[in-house]
Amino acid sequence: MADYLMPSLGADMDEGTLIEWLVGPGDPVHRGQVVAVVDTSKSAIEVEVFQDGVVGELLVPVGTTVPVGTPLATILEGAAPLPGSAPEVTDESESPAEPEPEVTLPTEAVAMPTGAPPPPPARVSPVVRHHAHELGVDLATVRGSGPDGQPTRHDVDAAARAAQRLRVSPYARRRARELGLDPAIAAPGRPGGVVRAAEIEAAAAAKEKAERPAAAPPPATPAEAMRAAIGQLMARSKREIPHYYLQTSIDLGPAMRWLAEHNTGRPPSERIIPAALLLKAAALAVREVPDLNGFYLDSGFQRSEQIHLGVAVALRGGGLIAPAIHDADTLALVDLMAALKDLVSRARAGRLRGSEMSDPTLTVTNLGEQGAELVHGVIYPPQVALVGFGRVVERPCAVDGAVLVRPVTVATLAADHRVTDGRLGSRYLAALEARLTHPEAL
Amino acid sequence: MNTEEARAAVVDALARIAPEADLDEVDAGGDLRSEIDLDSMDFLGLVEALAESTGVDIPEDDYREVRSLDGLVAYLVRRAA
Numbered sequence: 001m002a003d004y005l006m007p008s009l010g011a012d013m014d015e016g017t018l019i020e021w022l023v024g025p026g027d028p029v030h031r032g033q034v035v036a037v038v039d040t041s042k043s044a045i046e047v048e049v050f051q052d053g054v055v056g057e058l059l060v061p062v063g064t065t066v067p068v069g070t071p072l073a074t075i076l077e078g079a080a081p082l083p084g085s086a087p088e089v090t091d092e093s094e095s096p097a098e099p100e101p102e103v104t105l106p107t108e109a110v111a112m113p114t115g116a117p118p119p120p121p122a123r124v125s126p127v128v129r130h131h132a133h134e135l136g137v138d139l140a141t142v143r144g145s146g147p148d149g150q151p152t153r154h155d156v157d158a159a160a161r162a163a164q165r166l167r168v169s170p171y172a173r174r175r176a177r178e179l180g181l182d183p184a185i186a187a188p189g190r191p192g193g194v195v196r197a198a199e200i201e202a203a204a205a206a207k208e209k210a211e212r213p214a215a216a217p218p219p220a221t222p223a224e225a226m227r228a229a230i231g232q233l234m235a236r237s238k239r240e241i242p243h244y245y246l247q248t249s250i251d252l253g254p255a256m257r258w259l260a261e262h263n264t265g266r267p268p269s270e271r272i273i274p275a276a277l278l279l280k281a282a283a284l285a286v287r288e289v290p291d292l293n294g295f296y297l298d299s300g301f302q303r304s305e306q307i308h309l310g311v312a313v314a315l316r317g318g319g320l321i322a323p324a325i326h327d328a329d330t331l332a333l334v335d336l337m338a339a340l341k342d343l344v345s346r347a348r349a350g351r352l353r354g355s356e357m358s359d360p361t362l363t364v365t366n367l368g369e370q371g372a373e374l375v376h377g378v379i380y381p382p383q384v385a386l387v388g389f390g391r392v393v394e395r396p397c398a399v400d401g402a403v404l405v406r407p408v409t410v411a412t413l414a415a416d417h418r419v420t421d422g423r424l425g426s427r428y429l430a431a432l433e434a435r436l437t438h439p440e441a442l
Numbered sequence: 443m444n445t446e447e448a449r450a451a452v453v454d455a456l457a458r459i460a461p462e463a464d465l466d467e468v469d470a471g472g473d474l475r476s477e478i479d480l481d482s483m484d485f486l487g488l489v490e491a492l493a494e495s496t497g498v499d500i501p502e503d504d505y506r507e508v509r510s511l512d513g514l515v516a517y518l519v520r521r522a523a
Contacts, residue, residue: 263502268490271502273482316462316479344483368481 001056003071006038009045009357011381012233014201016040017065018072027055029075034353036072041222041229042321043347047354053077128153135160177298179204226319234378241296241384242417245376248429250436251397252407258439274392275366276337278409280442282364282387283307283329285431291420292385292413292428293361301384301419310360310380311340313347322380323352324360333442367391377414384416385425387432443496443522448515455491459484470511477511498522 006016020037029035034046035055056074060066124132124139131153132139142159144151179201237243255277263271286293286307294304309328313321325331325339346352363380366389367373373393377386390410397406411432415425435442443451453465456478463478474480480488485505493499498521500508508514 260502265501267499268486268493271486273486275482314481316460341483369485370475370479370481 001077002051002053002075003059004035004049004073004075006060006066006068006070006072007047007354007358008068009038009040009047009354010042010233011236012042012229013040013068015065015067016045018060018062019044021058021062022046023055025055025057029053029055032355038354040357041225042319043315043352043357044350045352045354045357049075051075051077124151128156132156132159223318226315230320233381237378237381240381241379243379243414244417244422244425245412245414246422246425246429247374247410247412248433249395249408250411250433251399252392252409252436253397253404255436255439256392256407270334272333272337275368276333276340277436277439277442278366278389279309279311279325279328279340279364280331280333280336281432281435282362283309284435284442285428286362287329288431289420289424289428291424292415294384295361295382296384296416296418297382304361306361308359308361310363310383311343312363312365313344315348321347321352322360322363322365323347323356326355326359362387364389374410375412377412379414379416384419385428386414387428388412388414443519445515445519448496448518448522451492451495451518452488452511452514455488455495458491459487465511468511471513472511473509474511474514475509492518496522 006018009016016038017040018036019039021035022037023029023033023035029049030052031050032048035049036047038045038047053075054077056076058073060070060072066072128151129139132142132151135156137156137159139151139156142151142155143149145155252274256274259272259274259277290303291301293307295302306327307329308324308326310322310324313323315321323343325336325343328336328339331339343352343356360380361383362385363377363383364387365375365377367375369391371391373390375388375390377388379386388411390412392407392409394405395408396403397408398404399406411429413425413429415428456463456465460478460480465478468474468477475485489500496518498518500517500521504517508517
């Protein structure tokens with residue numbers, strides 16, 4: 001049996017409200033199936049399961065807001081429903097108050113293999129025994145590194161340090177990381193106990209308050225909540241990511257001509273807009289500079305093999321959301337256009353999928369026909385780059401020694417200096433330009 | 443199709459694309475894209491919806507003529523006739 005957890009739908013999500021269950025106890029589910037709808041500060045999102053199985057129990061009733069990582073349902077392994085195992089949705093009063101299990105995360109200091117209990121120490125020198133007694137260490141729990149597994153003074157010290165080490169629940173640890181907090185500040189002078197997410201949140205709030213005495217009042221309307229979520233994520237981006245910016249003007253003459261020819265004689269439903277062409281070029285170009293595609297995590301940069309292109313979609317009524325088109329580099333242009341159409345309409349209707357929210361590897365913002373000529377983007381953490389396209393404008397261009405009027409866009413790259421520098425970034429923009437110069441290959 | 447019918451088709455299509463827009467407040471001679479904030483995807487959606495509801499397929503070459511509410515209505519009346 002496994003717990004199905006409230007997923008993290010982007011780095012800015014702390015909690016979500018379950019607004020609809022699409023499955024019930026006893027229903028078989030398969031990996032990737034949409035099972036519920038969750039409301040975040042940005043949008044209603046359809047969330048998927050990531051395993052095959054059968055729904056056991058729904059743990060969180062509709063209308064409940066719970067933190068990321070809270071078990072929402074149990075998923076039983078196996079393909080067929082188990083007879084007589086279809087419990088009702090639990091009452092709100094029974095919903096789990098403390099979702100995260102008490103787990104001490106292993107750290108490098110712990111050398112003890114899991115599973116096998118240490119053999120009883122054959123002989124312990126009186127000095128070591130005394131030392132252990134002073135530090136309050138139970139010698140039975142100490143794995144000896146001396147001859148015959150005999151514990152040494154050093155082993156006792158290590159065990160004492162391990163016991164002193166703060167125990168932090170996994171979710172609390174993650175929240176602490178997201179909030180840029182040391183978990184220890186949530187529990188000053190309290191080794192031994194388990195630090196929970198609520199304490200991390202409280203410590204973060206206290207820190208925030210201390211740093212900014214005139215904090216804004218809590219958001220009231222959905223639009224304000226969304227603005228607050230965007231603000232928080234972008235503030236984190238600007239705080240943590242050392243951005244550098246590059247720009248290059250790209251002659252879109254060939255691309256626009258190619259598009260016009262393609263669209264001529266085609267019904268509106270089969271036409272392609274420039275945005276689809278720009279996205280395809282952006283996806284293909286990053287194949288050549290893969291260090292712009294992936295996530296910057298605690299362990300450093302993790303390159304993504306797949307190219308899931310985040311598309312910044314402006315919502316009517318304000319706000320912005322940047323869900324992913326999966327494997328954008330592999331889609332034929334017509335398929336990418338269809339995917340874009342579908343994504344934009346679902347983004348605006350509030351019907352995005354959880355995976356679309358959580359896994360873009362590189363985001364593109366396209367200001368479109370009504371936009372400004374240039375955008376210096378703010379990177380969506382934990383991504384490491386953002387590609388921007390300004391409005392396409394007619395400009396005089398020097399082409400083969402003559403001045404011609406051409407449709408031009410200014411392409412920009414905002415990228416993370418922890419991973420790349422201007423040399424690699426420039427290579428990306430050059431690749432982008434090359435792709436757009438040969439639209440027939442897109 | 444007369445002017446009223448064409449206008450009704452446009453209003454109907456826009457109600458789905460830009461539900462918050464008040465077309466009575468729109469400058470009927472101004473560019474719809476800036477008047478009610480349509481991006482190119484929205485505009486394509488409008489053209490698509492009108493092709494379906496009126497049977498008039500507006501090619502890209504004619505987009506210039508249909509940028510305003512008045513221009514669009516007049517175009518539909520002329521082409522549907």
